Amino acid sequence: MRHSLRNLLFLSVVFALVGCQSTTAPIQKNNGKPALSAHHLKQSSVQPSRKSIDGVQDVTWQITSVLQKRAKFFNQMPFLTLNSAVQSVQGNTGCNTIYGRYTYNFALQQLDLDVRAGHQSCDGALAQEAELMDVLQRVKRFKLQGNQILLLDQSGQILVQAQKK
Numbered sequence: 221m222r223h224s225l226r227n228l229l230f231l232s233v234v235f236a237l238v239g240c241q242s243t244t245a246p247i248q249k250n251n252g253k254p255a256l257s258a259h260h261l262k263q264s265s266v267q268p269s270r271k272s273i274d275g276v277q278d279v280t281w282q283i284t285s286v287l288q289k290r291a292k293f294f295n296q297m298p299f300l301t302l303n304s305a306v307q308s309v310q311g312n313t314g315c316n317t318i319y320g321r322y323t324y325n326f327a328l329q330q331l332d333l334d335v336r337a338g339h340q341s342c343d344g345a346l347a348q349e350a351e352l353m354d355v356l357q358r359v360k361r362f363k364l365q366g367n368q369i370l371l372l373d374q375s376g377q378i379l380v381q382a383q384k385k
Contacts, residue, residue, distance in 0.1 A: 291314065
């Protein structure tokens with residue numbers, strides 16, 4: 221009886237430890253789209269490794285203004301990169317990493333972003349970050365102007381201006 225209790229206790233500890241191991245959770249669906257997770261999307265500020273074919277994707281866009289207000293430097297200047305290989309968005313708010321997915325149609329100049337940001341706290345960055353994340357969710361179109369891109373809402377209002385980095 222004593223051995224069986226000891227064995228039962230040993231097995232319980234083993235199962236508890238195995239159950240506590242960190243694993244990547246499966247992607248959950250959110251309104252038909254995969255939910256975003258830092259585990260599933262690369263959070264990197266590395267320059268794109270692919271050469272841009274269309275001048276929009278695989279380009280690092282340094283954000284210069286949000287709702288016509290000049291973007292501010294905190295830990296770095298805010299930027300976005302659309303990675304065409306996996307349809308992912310990478311970037312930074314100036315304080316936190318931006319990650320997500322996008323859908324895109326170059327011919328129709330349509331762009332739809334589904335993005336999230338990290339949770340680091342930076343002095344004075346909260347207002348810019350909140351505004352940037354809000355407007356990025358409203359982006360529906362884009363317009364290229366030389367080395368600059370304008371991100372627009374459905375009615376054509378300029379939400380974000382950025383230039384090639």
